[in-house]
Structures are given as C-alpha cells and as structure tokens.
Amino acid sequence: MYPQLISHIGKYVQLTHDEEQLLCEYVELRQYKKKAYLLEAGKHCPGNFFTLKGVTRMYLINDDLNEQIVQFSIENWWIADYDSLLNKQPARYYIQALEPTEVLLLPDKNVEHLFDQIPKLERYFRIMMQRAYVASQRRIGFIYGMSDEERYRHFLKLNPEFVQRVPQYMLASYLGFTPQFMSRIRAKKV
Amino acid sequence: MYPQLISHIGKYVQLTHDEEQLLCEYVELRQYKKKAYLLEAGKHCPGNFFTLKGVTRMYLINDDLNEQIVQFSIENWWIADYDSLLNKQPARYYIQALEPTEVLLLPDKNVEHLFDQIPKLERYFRIMMQRAYVASQRRIGFIYGMSDEERYRHFLKLNPEFVQRVPQYMLASYLGFTPQFMSRIRAKKV
DNA sequence: CCTAAAAAATGAACCAGTTTAAGAAATTAA
DNA sequence: TTAATTTCTTAAACTGGTTCATTTTTTAGG
Numbered sequence: 250m251y252p253q254l255i256s257h258i259g260k261y262v263q264l265t266h267d268e269e270q271l272l273c274e275y276v277e278l279r280q281y282k283k284k285a286y287l288l289e290a291g292k293h294c295p296g297n298f299f300t301l302k303g304v305t306r307m308y309l310i311n312d313d314l315n316e317q318i319v320q321f322s323i324e325n326w327w328i329a330d331y332d333s334l335l336n337k338q339p340a341r342y343y344i345q346a347l348e349p350t351e352v353l354l355l356p357d358k359n360v361e362h363l364f365d366q367i368p369k370l371e372r373y374f375r376i377m378m379q380r381a382y383v384a385s386q387r388r389i390g391f392i393y394g395m396s397d398e399e400r401y402r403h404f405l406k407l408n409p410e411f412v413q414r415v416p417q418y419m420l421a422s423y424l425g426f427t428p429q430f431m432s433r434i435r436a437k438k439v
Numbered sequence: 440m441y442p443q444l445i446s447h448i449g450k451y452v453q454l455t456h457d458e459e460q461l462l463c464e465y466v467e468l469r470q471y472k473k474k475a476y477l478l479e480a481g482k483h484c485p486g487n488f489f490t491l492k493g494v495t496r497m498y499l500i501n502d503d504l505n506e507q508i509v510q511f512s513i514e515n516w517w518i519a520d521y522d523s524l525l526n527k528q529p530a531r532y533y534i535q536a537l538e539p540t541e542v543l544l545l546p547d548k549n550v551e552h553l554f555d556q557i558p559k560l561e562r563y564f565r566i567m568m569q570r571a572y573v574a575s576q577r578r579i580g581f582i583y584g585m586s587d588e589e590r591y592r593h594f595l596k597l598n599p600e601f602v603q604r605v606p607q608y609m610l611a612s613y614l615g616f617t618p619q620f621m622s623r624i625r626a627k628k629v
Numbered sequence: 630c631c632t633a634a635a636a637a638a639t640g641a642a643c644c645a646g647t648t649t650a651a652g653a654a655a656t657t658a659a
Numbered sequence: 660t661t662a663a664t665t666t667c668t669t670a671a672a673c674t675g676g677t678t679c680a681t682t683t684t685t686t687a688g689g
Contacts, residue, residue, distance in 0.1 A: 372561050418667080436668075606636065
C-alpha cells in the first residue's frame with residue numbers, strides 16, 4: 250500500500266479499501282539516482298509518474314539545441330509526456346531526476362481496463378488533467394501578461410521552496426530567458 | 440438529438456442510444472450574434488460550450504488593460520473557463536462570438552450526476568482535457584522555441600482557414616505580439 | 630450609395646532581453 | 660585536498676520586437 254498516493258486521491262474521490270488495494274497492485278515503485286532519466290525523448294512514455302520524493306524536470310531539446318524546461322515536478326505531482334501517452338507515439342520530452350527521486354509509475358498498458366474496474370479513478374484523472382490544463386493556461390497568461398523580470402519575481406513569491414532545490418539556470422530555462430539576464434535581475438534586488 | 444455532438448463523442452467512446460438520449464436532454468442549445476458574449480469575466484462560467492457553428496475567442500484583460508487572447512474555438516471544439524468551473528470561482532476570461540455562433544452548453548450544475556449515470560462520458564472528458572493540456576503544452580513549447588516571426592508562419596501553415604475568419608490584430612494578440620509587428624512580417628513576405 | 634467607424638499598414642525612435650566573452654565561486658569526484 | 664566540472668556573475672555590443680504618431684484601406688449601416 251502507498252498511503253501517500255491513496256491520501257492524494259482521497260482528496261478528490263472516495264475509493265473503497267478493495268479499490269485502493271487493486272490500484273496499489275497496479276502501480277510500480279521506481280527509484281532514480283540524481284541525473285537519471287525517467288524518460289528519454291524517442292522512447293515511448295511508459296505511463297504516468299507520481300512523485301513520492303524528490304524533484305524532476307521535463308524538458309525538450311529545441312531547434313537551437315538548447316534544453317528548454319517545460320515543467321518541474323515535486324512531491325505529490327503527476328508528470329508524464331501526455332502527448333506520447335495519448336497518441337501512442339515516441340516522446341518529445343526528457344524527464345530527469347534532479348535529486349535522488351522515488352516515484353510510482355502507473356503504467357499506461359491496460360490502464361483503461363483499470364479505469365473500467367474503478368470508474369472513480371477516471372474522474373480523479375479527469376480532474377488532474379483539468380488542473381494541469383488550467384495551470385498551463387495560467388502560465389500562458391503570465392508569459393504574455395508580464396515582463397520576464399515580473400514573471401521571475403512572481404514565480405519566486407509563489408514557489409519559494411523551489412528556488413532552493415533547483416539550480417538557477419534551470420529556473421531561467423523554465424521561465425524562458427538566459428542565466429545571464431537572471432543574474433542581472435538578482436543583482437538589482439538590492 | 441444533436442448528431443454533430445454525438446458523432447464527435449463517438450470518436451472516443453461508444454454510447455448506447457439511451458445514453459445519447461439522456462445526454463441530449465441535458466445539454467442546451469444557445470445562439471449568439473456577432474460580438475455577443477458567451478461568458479464575461481466576473482460571472483461564474485455556466486458550463487462547457489461545444490461549438491456547432493461559428494468562431495469564438497477567449498481573452499482576458501491584462502495589467503496594461505489590453506485584451507490578451509488565450510484561445511479560439513471553431514466547430515467541434517469545447518471551450519470554457521475551466522478554472523472557474525473547477526474551483527467554483529468567478530471567471531477571469533471573456534468568451535465572445537466573432538461570427539453568428541451556435542453552441543451547445545453542457546451546464547456544470549449536476550454534471551457529476553450525469554457522469555455517474557454515463558461513466559463513459561467521464562472518460563470522454565478526461566480525454567478532452569488531456570488533449571487540451573497537450574495542446575497547451577505544445578503552445579508553450581512554440582512560444583519558447585520559436586521567434587515571433589517563425590511562430591506566425593507556423594500558425595499560418597497549420598491553420599490557414601483561421602486567418603480568413605478572424606481579424607489580424609486578434610491573431611497578433613493570440614500569438615503574443617503587436618499588430619504593427621505583424622504588419623511588418625507580412626510586408627516582408629514578398 | 631455614401632459616410633463614419635473599424636481595421637490594417639507604415640516609419641522612426643526606443644528598450645527589454647540576448648549574445649559573446651571572460652572570470653569568479655561553488656560542487657563534485659577521486 | 661586538489662583538479663575538474665558545473666554554476667553564477669559582470670559588462671559591452673547588439674537585435675527582435677514595441678511604442679507612438681500618422682495614413683490608407685475595409686467594413687457596416689442608415
């Protein structure tokens with residue numbers, strides 16, 4: 250049993266004890282060292298990862314051969330290349346552990362069969378997808394509505410823990426500007 | 440019965456005739472003149488809109504008091520302020536008809552009861568949310584991976600119909616730059 | 630069909646953020 | 660504990676895209 254997962258799901262839908270049991274048999278515990286890859290571009294995404302402990306980043310290599318981070322995940326977040334899962338195609342993204350990391354993998358294989366057995370899980374994942382979508386829409390709003398500097402300060406205010414856990418140049422990549430520019434902003438802070 | 444909706448759903452899940460019937464009783468046909476609002480910021484989003492005919496834009500007013508378009512919808516797309524729906528809070532966005540537009544409203548009220556009666560609908564909307572999320576993630580990738588000019592040309596190539604149907608300054612707003620800059624790009628095309 | 634209003638185009642001055650380059654500081658591995 | 664590597668900082672020159680002001684074209688309605 251994985252109480253951390255069960256309790257997260259419990260915030261959205263009420264599973265019976267049997268359903269919890271069934272789900273926990275279905276998921277798979279995986280551990281990664283720092284810098285290890287949960288997923289590499291070109292491979293098929295094996296399923297949906299729930300972070301128990303640690304931090305990961307999801308990124309792609311863009312046309313200029315730079316790494317562009319699209320998302321981080323920390324404890325109690327789901328992360329996956331949903332494009333790869335939905336359209337059964339090779340992943341575009343890398344997912345990499347930035348600390349020693351422990352995740353639960355919900356394999357995509359037969360997942361619809363699992364959902365047939367536990368329809369409440371389908372609701373749970375509908376809500377997770379909706380939340381992810383809303384977060385992503387908000388991010389687009391921030392990108393267009395704020396200057397890079399405002400967006401940096403805003404991110405800092407909302408996610409102070411984060412800044413301790415990931416190197417600054419990765420934050421710069423996530424926020425869409427250069428480490429040099431970030432350094433300039435930080436120097437200004439006085 | 441609304442065959443256009445039923446056939447769209449049919450691409451993802453198989454409903455029985457009774458289920459189709461039940462769903463169609465649940466949705467509500469609405470018609471809007473050009474420039475009419477399906478939703479205004481500050482009000483609660485009444486539910487999920489499925490476009491039968493026409494075009495709408497979804498936008499917010501940013502800190503500089505400019506309209507920032509976050510999304511368009513055309514035939515067979517769902518559109519809503521999912522943040523408002525999910526968190527039962529007033530909408531941040533406006534949704535406005537750009538042509539005479541006909542939509543089906545799936546009211547949010549009791550929608551979970553409807554999903555209990557037709558669990559396959561929950562799967563359908565999970566998939567819709569996942570698709571929307573993927574699209575939104577891709578858009579963030581484009582924003583960071585391409586210059587404004589590249590993004591404009593890329594959008595044109597993928598959505599040629601669109602350019603005929605919406606004024607250019609709205610496209611510029613959606614793509615995140617000024618109408619003046621867009622004009623410059625277009626002039627260059629020779 | 631004509632006019633007022635809305636949308637699109639143009640040009641010049643300007644600025645937020647990039648690029649390039651070099652060095653300093655902090656981590657990591659051995 | 661040192662060498663190697665990764666991360667952070669600083670500064671000057673540069674550029675993609677904005678702003679402001681004006682003109683031209685298109686659209687809608689009486």
